[in-house]
Structures are given as structure tokens and as C-alpha cells.
């Protein structure tokens with residue numbers, strides 16, 4: 001028997017959560033109801049909480065890094081049958097399935113995209129319902145047994161990082177990869193770059209996080225107190241080559257300027273993180289032109305890439321567990337958001353509802 005109420009943290013406008021018991025969503029119109037087990041707090045959630053976002057219309061339940069379990073058997077279009085009571089991860093994408101990007105399978109580029117935890121209620125609640133268009137792209141994926149619930153919730157951000165790397169199209173073996181941002185996302189990019197045999201430099205502002213980057217195996221970490229000093233140091237450390245790949249994994253717009261100034265010839269800069277609202281960055285186009293620098297971006301992921309990300313965790317090629325530093329109940333969500341905003345530790349997880 002399902003309980004009658006869905007204990008939820010409702011985002012009701014900037015800087016405001018209301019802990020409420022909502023009705024349990026109904027399994028109708030092809031929707032699938034899941035019981036949430038863990039949901040990680042993303043930097044995006046904190047930006048939405050503080051500033052709002054054009055995709056988000058409160059009141060809404062945020063949370064898109066989700067580990068949940070099925071309440072009934074689910075039949076997926078890929079012929080996979082997920083039994084009742086099976087743990088799953090959830091792609092946040094609800095694509096329209098009509099636009100040309102959807103036709104090409106690029107569901108994260110859908111022209112009419114809805115997203116769980118942004119435009120549709122997400123994982124900071126006891127239960128969540130998954131719309132049919134997510135099921136139609138096989139958006140719920142069973143979790144391998146050796147992966148813990150909290151770790152599983154971080155497969156979503158891992159898959160976003162992996163999606164970026166799959167699109168880079170430049171070899172990075174023995175090349176310098178510069179990761180600007182020492183948060184959980186930067187540390188995931190660090191792990192993927194190391195797997196590809198790159199020489200890695202992590203630039204950040206939090207000594208404890210840079211220390212973690214060192215422990216993960218960064219070849220160099222740089223505390224960025226003075227950007228001019230950092231730029232000089234990177235050119236020295238890379239023997240005047242600069243970075244081959246520069247990943248901007250922070251929402252601080254100044255990082256884009258730093259990326260342009262440490263990019264080597266024939267390099268690629270990836271804007272991975274969303275930048276705070278209304279922040280415009282000026283760039284010198286001649287830096288791109290004369291140095292043949294590619295400026296690119298990447299957003300979200302697809303269920304296929306999420307499966308690849310799950311395999312990497314299953315095979316212990318990527319360690320997500322070490323990125324989890326705090327765990328809270330749903331009633332303590334304010335605390336989890338404060339810790340994330342204050343860059344204390346790495347990822348905070350909501351895992352009791």
C-alpha cells in the first residue's frame with residue numbers, strides 16, 4: 001500500500017523552500033511512479049534556488065540527480081523489462097520526440113525540452129512520476145548491484161561530463177588538460193581526463209578541494225588567488241604549450257577569460273558549467289582566430305551516455321563515492337543547499353525522506 005502523502009521540498013520562489021505533503025502522483029497517461037532513494041544537490045539547484053531560472057516556474061520540486069526504485073514492473077521500448085522494486089537512475093530529459101534534434105536521437109538538444117527537477121517535479125520528494133516521453137527514450141536505467149544509492153545519484157552528472165568528452169573530438173593523451181573549477185564536476189572531469197591519459201592541471205579556489213584533486217591524481221593543482229600569476233604559472237608548467245583542452249567547470253564568468261588566456265594553439269575550450277544569470281563575458285576574437293582555438297559548449301546527456309557512465313562506475317574506472325561528503329534528510333534541505341553554496345566539502349545528498 002502506498003502512503004497517502006508525498007513528503008516534498010517545494011521551491012516556491014527565490015531562497016524559499018516549503019516542506020509539504022503533496023498528493024502522490026497518479027500512474028496515468030504512460031507515467032511511471034518511482035520511490036526516491038537518493039537525490040544529490042547540484043550547483044544548478046543552488047543557482048535556481050538563489051536567482052530563479054527561465055526554465056523553472058515555481059512552485060516546483062527541484063532535484064535531477066536521482067536514484068529511485070520502481071513500484072511496478074516497467075516495460076521499456078528497448079525490450080528491457082525492469083521488475084518491481086528495482087533500483088534505477090533517471091535521465092532528467094523529457095523530449096518532445098517531434099523536432100529534428102529528437103529525430104536524430106539528440107534528446108538533450110530537443111527544441112521543446114522539459115526536464116525533471118526543472119520544469120517538471122524532481123527528486124527532492126519521497127515519490128516522483130516520470131512522464132511517458134522519458135520512458136519512450138528508455139530514460140530509466142537499472143542500477144548495477146555493486147553501486148550504492150548515493151553513488152548512483154551522481155551517475156547523472158558523470159554522464160553530463162562524459163557527454164562533453166565524447167563530443168570533444170580531439171586526442172588528449174599526453175596533452176595538457178586544464179580544468180578550471182575544483183568542485184565535484186571538475187573532479188569528475190579530472191578522473192575522465194586521467195583515464196584518457198592526459199596530463200592534468202586543476203585550477204581552483206578551495207585548498208581542501210585542490211587537495212582532493214591531488215589525491216585523485218592531478219599532475220598539478222593551482223590555487224587561483226591572482227589570475228595573472230595563475231596564467232604565468234600554467235604557461236611555465238606546460239613548457240609554453242598551454243592547454244590542449246580547457247574545461248570551464250565553474251559558474252564564475254571570470255573562468256572563461258582565464259580559459260582563453262591559457263589555451264594553446266589548436267586547442268579546444270569547453271564551457272561545461274552554466275554561468276550565473278545576466279553575466280556577459282567579453283572575449284577577444286583574435287585569440288581564437290590566430291591560435292585556431294575552438295570555443296564549444298555541452299549540455300546534459302542522453303540515456304545512452306548514462307548507460308556508458310553507469311558501466312564506468314560498475315567497472316570502478318570512476319570513483320563517485322569519494323565526491324560525497326554530506327548526507328541529509330529532506331527536512332534538512334536548507335542545510336544541504338547552504339553547504340553546497342558555501343563550497344564546503346563536495347556533494348551533498350538527500351537520502352531520507
Ligand SMILES: [Zn+2]
Nearest residue numbers: 042044065157
Ligand atoms: Zn546536476
Ligand SMILES: [Zn+2]
Nearest residue numbers: 096099102110
Ligand atoms: Zn524534440
